[in-house]
Amino acid sequence: MFLRDARDLPVPLPLDVTPGADLGEDPRGLFLVTPVGFSTICFEDEDDATHAELLARVADLAHDWVLEQLPDHGLPSNWPPCPRHPRNHPLVIPDEQQEVVWACPTTGEVVALVGHLR
Secondary structure, eight states: HHHHTTSSSSOOOOOOEEEGGGSSSTTEEEEEEETTEEEEEOOSSSSOOOHHHHHHHHHHHHHHHHHHHHHTTTTSSSSBSSSSSSTTTTTTSSSSSSSSSSTTTTTEEEEETTTTOO
């Protein structure tokens, strides 16, 4: 879902979220795969997190990586820009929601489901 939104970036960023079984690891784990390696993202039974919270963690980690890459391509690091404050900050992915969403970090207003940006 995050990757669907990232496809609209003006530069390609090689990024993937892979289940652990594909990497020879515990199949309950998820991994953020970048050109410089991969990061383990928590396992479903590690804590009391809901499925939405786990997906939000994955999307937030991917979002952080994208924000770090944008300046290297001469792009501003406010992706996706907040519609209400486009020059101030990007949208964020809060993990306390029932669904995985993009929201304004200032007001908390939900803008879109992750994967459904326009």
